[in-house]
Amino acid sequence: MRIRRHFAPASASGDLITRVNDKPVRGMTLDRAVKQMRGEPGTKVTLTIYRKSDERTFPVTVTRAVIKVQSVKVKIVQPGYAWVRITSFQERTVPDLAAKLADIARQQPQLKGLILDLRNNGGGLLQSAVGVAGAFLPPDSVVVSTNGQIADAKQTYRDTFDNYRLSTFDSDPLKNLPAIYKTVPMVVLVNAYSASASEIVSGALQDQHRALIMGKTTFGKGSVQTVRPMSADTALRLTTAYYYTPSGRSIQNKGIRPDIPVDQFADGDPDDALVTREVDYSNHLANTQDPNEKAEQEKREQNRLDQLRQLEEQNSKKTQEQREKERSRPPIEFGSSDDFMLQQAMHQLKGEPVQVSKSLTERKMAENKPPRSASAPIAVKPALPAVPGTDNAPAWAPAGASAPR
Numbered sequence: 001m002r003i004r005r006h007f008a009p010a011s012a013s014g015d016l017i018t019r020v021n022d023k024p025v026r027g028m029t030l031d032r033a034v035k036q037m038r039g040e041p042g043t044k045v046t047l048t049i050y051r052k053s054d055e056r057t058f059p060v061t062v063t064r065a066v067i068k069v070q071s072v073k074v075k076i077v078q079p080g081y082a083w084v085r086i087t088s089f090q091e092r093t094v095p096d097l098a099a100k101l102a103d104i105a106r107q108q109p110q111l112k113g114l115i116l117d118l119r120n121n122g123g124g125l126l127q128s129a130v131g132v133a134g135a136f137l138p139p140d141s142v143v144v145s146t147n148g149q150i151a152d153a154k155q156t157y158r159d160t161f162d163n164y165r166l167s168t169f170d171s172d173p174l175k176n177l178p179a180i181y182k183t184v185p186m187v188v189l190v191n192a193y194s195a196s197a198s199e200i201v202s203g204a205l206q207d208q209h210r211a212l213i214m215g216k217t218t219f220g221k222g223s224v225q226t227v228r229p230m231s232a233d234t235a236l237r238l239t240t241a242y243y244y245t246p247s248g249r250s251i252q253n254k255g256i257r258p259d260i261p262v263d264q265f266a267d268g269d270p271d272d273a274l275v276t277r278e279v280d281y282s283n284h285l286a287n288t289q290d291p292n293e294k295a296e297q298e299k300r301e302q303n304r305l306d307q308l309r310q311l312e313e314q315n316s317k318k319t320q321e322q323r324e325k326e327r328s329r330p331p332i333e334f335g336s337s338d339d340f341m342l343q344q345a346m347h348q349l350k351g352e353p354v355q356v357s358k359s360l361t362e363r364k365m366a367e368n369k370p371p372r373s374a375s376a377p378i379a380v381k382p383a384l385p386a387v388p389g390t391d392n393a394p395a396w397a398p399a400g401a402s403a404p405r
Helices: 030-037 093-107 126-134 197-207 293-316 320-327 340-349 360-367
Strands: 016-020 044-051 056-063 072-078 081-086 113-117 142-148 155-158 186-190 212-215 223-229 235-244
Touching: 016 030, 030 044, 072 093, 072 340, 081 093, 081 340, 093 126, 113 340, 126 142, 126 155, 126 197, 142 197, 186 197, 186 340, 197 212, 212 340
Parallel strands: 081 113, 113 186, 186 212
Antiparallel strands: 016 044, 044 056, 072 081, 142 155, 142 235, 223 235
16 A cells, blocks of 8 residues: 555655554555554554665554544745645535635735636535635526436525535635635636536536636536435435536536646646546446437547557657656646646636647547537636647637637
8 A cells, every 4th residue: 555645754655554553455455454544533553664765664653533634725826826725525615715715815915816726626515515616606606406306306506605504604604705706817627536516616617607627527426415314323325316517517427528628747647548437437327418428438438449549659669768757757746836737727827828638538528518608708718729749739829819619
């Protein structure tokens, strides 16, 4: 089991956990290994760590505790430009976001652009998603609707306090939010691991023409689950409805397709064709809006195969040294100076050329993105140049120019 993020003074990114309380993890499933590590707060667990850089193995004793994840992170990327990352939609997400946005407004009174980062955000509370969208949308805007076979499954959620109120709120956390956040140019970053509540927020901001979506097509988890109590200690979870964006698009299997497809790395994402989304599961819930879903799924699979063949051809031309370098490339830290997707978002906000995705799969999905209503102008115009090194690159223009839409 590999440590991807630092969690204790004795651990480092890239370390390998080889044992949990003297039990070897080799052959264990991830779920089983995690279960071995978990326990009552205050109890201890001993992990045996192998550090490749030092070629040594050593034990680390960790005291178990309830982990309180800070779901909202912010950073001033450049003067006048802020990056706001939401890792999940929790009870404290909306008030924490409001507090962070107020801090940004105090530090940057002349805010020129905002990047909302929802990459790798697997979702969370519906109320928090409505509140986050409401921070940037005009009052009483539709954020999401649900529809199903039972009467109480048909709901429309607007960005009113009643729709994002949680029992832990003493008052409306967005009441005194600076007005600049309703109009500041915005880019939302998403990827294939942005799911559920992340798709609700990005879909609302896209349909309401409030922000430009950049990155990769999202996961496509657009179904609503309802828990029905069966007895004092049992319950039944049922799928009862679908989520729909303000324009009526079903998220299920489709996900939110970016206005500008962008890779995570400057030289492309070599594993892009291998990414699994909701639609790729054999027992996925169908999208009732799409009578041609099966044909489109086959087309998507063909695109993936084409991309794989292209990758194999490219890899065959690489040296062993190049392949080793790619395999050992560390994961990108979102918000860092090496974050290529963030760099492209900044280019977009500043009206500079943006490098679009080199992925055949992503570009074809972007080309087939369903049109949105043209009731309002988009907040930020696309600034897309041709993809370097491709023959069939689209002819995009910088922001402010007469780019085709």
